[in-house]
Amino acid sequence: MHILKIASLILLFIATSSKAATEINYMVIQDQAQPFQNHQNKKHHTGIITDIVKEIFSSxxxxxxxxTLPFNRMISMLEKGDIENWITFGSPNWPGVQSANLSKLPVFNVQHSLLTSTQQDFDINSAEDLFGKTVILLHGFNYPGLEEHIAEKRIKAISVKNYKSAFKVVNRLKDKAGFVEMDVRIKYNLKKEELATKDYNLHNFSKVIENYDLHLAMSPKFDKELQRHLEESLDKLYQTGNLEKIIEAY
Structure with missing residues (x-):
């Protein structure tokens, strides 16, 4: 009986002294962020950003x-502030909540390209080279350097929901339209859709949309201790070369 009492006290001590795990809400853009955020039917999450976040919070x-949410719905939820300690990815070049609280270190440098059919082959030195032409854009995303011209109707725009649709429009319109997107996303999704890069022209678009860095983006009220852990862990990934290994895997 005495032994049972001691055992009960030990169990009670363990139960009361154990600390619940700190919850971090990781926000994934549905079907539009590969290879930064990949998933299959909102499950089996991988990708450059996902692998980095998983590594940082592996303890x-x-x-x-x-x-996992559609882009516009995700942004709306983040702006309302109902979700605590959320994390995703963002950039100082983007407006709104995805630039409000960024990691000190960047995780990826972004270059944009214009994907066209092989019937189009020209240099893009400025947005003016696209005047009178049509660009294909992913719905809901921001395109600095293009939006003003689209609003003034100097450049036409077709909005699509995913990469598969974008490639279909490029194939259908041939020399009349091109798909503007991050270079790494175009190449990754061409491979995913089993389309050969030799069947397309990939034009450097950095003179219209300048290269910029992606960072981990956190809620403005992200827990300070969690952010300290994130910054230290990200720096360690960088110093050990493991950040580059994660990127190279995709």
Whole structure:
């Protein structure tokens, strides 16, 4: 009986002294962010940003809760401030909540390209080279350097929901339109759709949309201790070369 009492006290001590895991809400853009955020039917999450976040919060003291949402709905939820300690990716070049609280270190440098059929072959030195032409854009995303001209109707725009649709429009319109997107995303999704890059022209678009850095983006009220852990872990990934290994895997 005495032994049972001691055992009960030990169990009670463990139960009361154990600390619940800190929850981090990781926000994933549905079907539009490969290879930064990949998933299959909102499950089996991988990707450059996803792997980095998983590595940073791999300790049992953290619980990474993944939310997979359409881009506009995700942004709306983040702006309302109803979700605590959320993390995703963003850039100082982007407006709104995805630039409000960024990691000190960048995780990727972005270059944009214009994907066209092989019937189009020209140098793009400025946005003016696209006047009177049509660009294909992913719905909901921001395109600095293009939006003003689209609003003034100097450049036409077709909005699509995913990469598969974008490639279909390029194939259908031939020399009349091109798909503007991050170079790494175009190449990754061409491979995913089993389309050969030799069947397309890929034009450097950096003179219209300048190259910029992507960072991990956190809620403006992200827990300070969590952010300290994130910054230190990200710096360690950079110093050890593991950040580059994650990127190279995709």
């Amino acid at each position: 049992p003291e953290y619980e990474l809760k993944i939310h």
